[in-house]
Amino acid sequence: MTSPLRAQPARPGWQLCPYEADRHAAQHREVIAAIFSCELEEADRWVGVAGAEKIRVLEQDGEYAATAVLMPMAQFHGGRSVRTRGVAGVGVRPEYRRDGVGSLLMAEILREVEAQGEALSILYASTTKFYRGLGYEIAGTHYAARLETSYLPPVRTELEIRALTEDDRPAMQEIVRANGRVMPGHMDRCDYLWPRLLRPRGKPAQAFGVFDDAGKLRGFLAFTLASSEALDDFQAMELRVFEAADAEGLRGLMALLRSHHSMVREISTTLPPQSPFWSWLPEQRARMKMREQFLIRLVRVGDALAQRGYPVGVSGELLLEVEDPVLPDNHGLWHLRVRDGRGSAVRVADPDQASEDRVRLDAGALAALYSGHQSAENLAILDRAQGSPEALARASGLFVGRAPTCPEMF
Template sequence: MEIRDITPDDLDDVLDLRRRAFGPMSPSGKEKWRKSVLPALAEGRYLGMFDGGRIAAAARLRRFTQWWHGRPQPMAAIAGVTVSPEDRGRGVGTGIMRAVLDRATKLGDAVSALYPATTAIYRNLGYEHAGAQHIIRLPAESLRGIRPSGQVKLRRMGPGDAAELITVLHRVHGAARASGPISYDEDTWNLWLANEDDFLYLADDGYAVYRWRGDDMEVENVVAASSDTLRALWGLVGSASSVAREVVAAVAPDDPVLWMLRERTKEQLTRVPWMFRVLDVAAAVERRGYPAHASCQAVVTVDDPVRGRGTWRLDISGGTGAATPASGTGVTLSVNGLSALYAGIPTSTLRLSGLMSGDDRYDEALDAAFAAKPYMLDYF
């Protein structure tokens, strides 16, 4: 089989492959999908595996920004991994994913994430469970008590506001020292901001994206850097409480809105897990943010089934980190274990699950340096 870049001439075949994997797509959905993938074709971020002239598998590398302890870096978001039904069980999925990992590294991405349909194939390639999208279901009336505490200027968003929205995201996630949340590129944001069914509001330090979903209000994003703006945006959502029965919202695990509610008893929470992988150890360590007080020097050997085995010296202090090639013995991690550590999974968990072994004298320092509560608001 041949692996090559998807071209515009292949899109009908890719759509048929997606139909067989995920079910039918509406005509408007197909048109929106075509618009969204065209930039990926131009950037070499959509790969296909072909058996002669027939497409057997495809995978897309979405170009995202992801924050780790408030510091942004480029991230390869793997999406639309599809294998033709007649080719399943033949190693085709593993083959296309290996090609995707190689392409992501060549494009300069040091980390990657995906929402798995199944764990095994991705874990075998070095991905590990790291964080989740947290979706909470609340009575709409519970938001009535959230009222603006000051004068916040809000305006409606639309196509053309993507650059300003991205600037706001950098400000909000940087100030919160957030780990895990993502941002689309400017072209994709402008496409999403053209959705006529969404209510889109922007402030100087926050924004909201929400919509009706049947009798409920669905909140995709509400983020803000100040209490006044957060109250103003959630107040918008809560203003529908006289009609809406419930609010279904993607939130951070410690989202401030949960501490603004007058009443909290039993809550219905859906946790949609995502997996994460370090692609380039040196670049990933350098690009990540760290707690300013944390200090760590450790020798770490990483076993990677795709990129091979390597030993690194980690030096982390003052909020920055570096990984340089080294020799000697210290901690041994599979790349799955390193990816989980990078996402804040404690060393005790990694050792008990078999993802980490060796010298334990670095464990407390590693936990302090990589401490995180990773989450995403967006599903891709």
């Protein structure tokens, strides 16, 4: 079995610390400007958007070397919301881009996330190979699609359409969670993600809901509009949010979109192929592509296995022998028990006395299995897992689900 993971021990003289504007602002804005190819003033604004309290700085003997942002999140796996820490804005000053400083930064980040009790970590990788060495693995897909509005059929709705307000946020979150339970990989949207969706690049999106006679929210969407020379100065719509609670809500949202067709010529969106939006259309006319793939990492194996959901009606037990030199508390043999859609996992005290009918895999391979992105059999073909055909099939059966997707980028 081949594992890409390598141990990342702490180093004397290096320390991960909170961002402090009076000490770190000048170097930080230069690093952020380089990461996002933006002006220094935009880098300063990004600190405010991200939240200074979420920024971490890796120092060597008090000197700024590298940075990352830690975002409290939650992600749906197996129909349940799992505590997750997002990582973004990872950057290393040019003079420190040697001797594994980036790996040290991420190892320290993971140790902090582990100490805070988070089950998972998620990120979008600029370099997949680098993050694989730290136990992250591809776990699902982020799509991008375009659709000409002429392909939206006429539709009528009896639902009331009105602009959303902050008072509607609880009802919006309720719909997001209901949909997330059947869409693996979707985010249980948090205080960090909502502003990015509803105020992209600091400008408010137009957000509307469809309501029944009792005033209950049945669906909502948010979008931005911009004139486009490529569309002869007609408008292009960026559909940032689209959430329907039921069939009538879906119909109401499609009617709302259709009402823009006289001025809007094209819709762009990150809705995945499984979204009801696409199946509602009478013809397959969208141009869709795989834009990115997100990576996850099990930070606390026992908690991650317990917080995840499992197929209803499926029961079973599985021994997982996990290799994790980066987070040693994960390393070893785990006993997973699944009953009625819930799981529990305990470390095996004496692995030598346990059955040899187990699946051996590294922490990254476990992440791909955990999300449902890869089967245990595929991981064995990749030389990332080992086990008898029966053990591999049992593992795949416990983690099986719809293909994981994530509409959000961060």
